[in-house]
Amino acid sequence: MSQETTTSEAPPPAVELSGVHKTFALRRGSVVALEGIDLMIGRGEFVSLIGPSGCGKSTLLRVIGDLLPPTGGEVLVNGKSARRARLDQDYGFAFQQAGLLDWRTVQANVELPLELHGVDRGKRQRRADELLQLVGLSDFAKQRPPQLSGGMQQRVAIARALAESPALLLMDEPFGALDEMTREHMQTELVRIAGETGAAVVFVTHSIPEAVFLSNRVVVMSPRPGRITEIVPVDLGERTDDTREAPQFYAAITQVREALRGRAVDATDDVVAGIERAQGAL
Amino acid sequence: MKVGRVAAVLIPPILFGVLFIAGWQLLVRGADISQFVLPAPSDIWSSAIDQHSGIFADARYTGLNALVGLALGTVVGVLLAAVAARLPIFGGIVTPLVAGLAAIPIVALAPLLTDMYSVTSSLPRRLVVAVAAFVPVFINTLRGLSRLSPVHRELMQSYAASGTAVLRTIRIPGAMPHFFTGLRIASSLAVITAVVSEYFGGESVGLGSRITDSVGQSDYPAAWATVLGAVVLGLIFYVIALLLERAVLGRRATAAL
Numbered sequence: 001m002s003q004e005t006t007t008s009e010a011p012p013p014a015v016e017l018s019g020v021h022k023t024f025a026l027r028r029g030s031v032v033a034l035e036g037i038d039l040m041i042g043r044g045e046f047v048s049l050i051g052p053s054g055c056g057k058s059t060l061l062r063v064i065g066d067l068l069p070p071t072g073g074e075v076l077v078n079g080k081s082a083r084r085a086r087l088d089q090d091y092g093f094a095f096q097q098a099g100l101l102d103w104r105t106v107q108a109n110v111e112l113p114l115e116l117h118g119v120d121r122g123k124r125q126r127r128a129d130e131l132l133q134l135v136g137l138s139d140f141a142k143q144r145p146p147q148l149s150g151g152m153q154q155r156v157a158i159a160r161a162l163a164e165s166p167a168l169l170l171m172d173e174p175f176g177a178l179d180e181m182t183r184e185h186m187q188t189e190l191v192r193i194a195g196e197t198g199a200a201v202v203f204v205t206h207s208i209p210e211a212v213f214l215s216n217r218v219v220v221m222s223p224r225p226g227r228i229t230e231i232v233p234v235d236l237g238e239r240t241d242d243t244r245e246a247p248q249f250y251a252a253i254t255q256v257r258e259a260l261r262g263r264a265v266d267a268t269d270d271v272v273a274g275i276e277r278a279q280g281a282l
Numbered sequence: 283m284k285v286g287r288v289a290a291v292l293i294p295p296i297l298f299g300v301l302f303i304a305g306w307q308l309l310v311r312g313a314d315i316s317q318f319v320l321p322a323p324s325d326i327w328s329s330a331i332d333q334h335s336g337i338f339a340d341a342r343y344t345g346l347n348a349l350v351g352l353a354l355g356t357v358v359g360v361l362l363a364a365v366a367a368r369l370p371i372f373g374g375i376v377t378p379l380v381a382g383l384a385a386i387p388i389v390a391l392a393p394l395l396t397d398m399y400s401v402t403s404s405l406p407r408r409l410v411v412a413v414a415a416f417v418p419v420f421i422n423t424l425r426g427l428s429r430l431s432p433v434h435r436e437l438m439q440s441y442a443a444s445g446t447a448v449l450r451t452i453r454i455p456g457a458m459p460h461f462f463t464g465l466r467i468a469s470s471l472a473v474i475t476a477v478v479s480e481y482f483g484g485e486s487v488g489l490g491s492r493i494t495d496s497v498g499q500s501d502y503p504a505a506w507a508t509v510l511g512a513v514v515l516g517l518i519f520y521v522i523a524l525l526l527e528r529a530v531l532g533r534r535a536t537a538a539l
Binding site for chain 2: 062065067086087089091092093095096097099101103112113115116117
């Protein structure tokens with residue numbers, strides 16, 4: 001996937017990765033977490049990264065977001081360097097844990113990025129109102145996060161990630177800790193929100209049905225070293241609750257599952273998973 | 283409903299207190315225990331009524347020492363914790379020193395400081411209190427300030443937030459419950475220290491001096507009545523710290539009475 005065809009007229013793609021490489025130094029030797037990653041994600045496109053533990057999908061997401069520096073290759077976000085894009089707030093990030101500030105109201109949590117970037121009070125409030133309406137939590141603006149359910153907390157975190165109207169949303173298993181019913185509801189909501197905001201989404205997940213339901217393309221990755229093995233295009237048209245029972249849905253699930261099975265998984269894959277966790281804990 | 287809950291909380295300790303004092307009274311009178319071993323609650327109480335103006339004046343003196351020392355120790359504790367959180371090297375140097383400071387018993391420090399200053403000065407007593415109060419405030423505040431969850435760290439990184447912004451929006455508000463825990467411990471400790479610091483020379487005022495004087499005159503009910511005054515003073519400090527915590531943290535305050 002190369003992109004020499006980009007003209008100066010057309011807006012740049014949301015994400016362009018070429019030859020991205022990431023090595024983690026260990027006490028003895030090193031581990032290759034990502035190798036030769038080439039990927040282009042268009043504006044407004046929904047792409048999931050899926051693969052077994054240790055395949056480097058969370059690392060890749062952090063490289064795109066400039067939370068981890070790559071050891072090689074080029075990362076462009078909105079046509080800029082990943083660092084520039086981070087400084088310009090071109091993307092919003094949602095993590096597996098909602099990571100809300102318990103002492104702030106829901107509204108103040110959504111306003112946090114705007115507050116940090118010096119947006120005045122009136123504008124912040126209006127934006128928070130819009131966003132809470134978008135995620136269906138207008139009635140909870142004055143509550144504090146501990147009073148909310150896990151799904152509601154994640155919706156606040158998504159609203160917060162959308163505060164700066166980013167062209168790109170980076171999501172690291174945001175529904176991983178939710179129960180199945182809540183999870184499906186959140187997926188439907190996310191498809192709607194992504195459609196309404198026009199943001200491109202890079203979504204890391206362990207769940208095949210989740211990846212298929214949400215995405216335009218599912219990027220299948222394999223561990224040791226982490227690389228892209230297959231990209232499965234998904235065309236399900238407009239997503240509704242019936243989509244989950246459509247034959248195309250199951251066909252796509254089977255396709256992704258076979259792509260994943262193409263690689264045997266063994267216990268040493270957990271080395272990279274452990275490093276990813278350790279990096280997160282620094 | 284609410285009244286019922288308050289009653290459920292209050293009745294058991296009150297009942298226990300009443301039974302305890304009644305048992306004490308019966309034991310002393312029944313077994314004919316002499317006053318220098320253990321005076322009866324009734325004797326202590328009448329002594330307290332008798333000398334209430336003197337005890338009250340001494341409690342004000344000791345209370346002021348405790349308050350000034352507590353304020354000084356708290357301010358220094360918070361400032362040093364903030365510097366230690368910002369500069370890990372400084373934290374690495376200071377934290378073991380504080381651990382050493384915490385290991386110094388008040389009884390070792392008080393006579394030394396008392397001899398450094400003139401006899402009539404309250405300063406050495408206040409300094410001893412400040413040292414005692416400083417330790418829990420510093421340790422707890424530093425722990426609170428140093429705590430930054432991975433998700434918050436990455437979130438703030440994604441916002442390209444400065445270290446100062448992280449301090450203001452996450453570390454300081456996140457450290458508040460820890461700070462108040464330290465303050466609550468320090469508030470009780472301040473009163474204890476203020477009383478004990480008066481056992482080692484210096485001007486003959488304050489609850490500690492009154493206790494040693496009463497014992498010296500073999501007036502044991504008076505000594506016990508003064509201890510009662512010290513208990514009340516300590517409780518006042520603790521409750522004020524607790525109310526301050528509730529007022530600032532609101533529902534976040536988790537500490538029980």
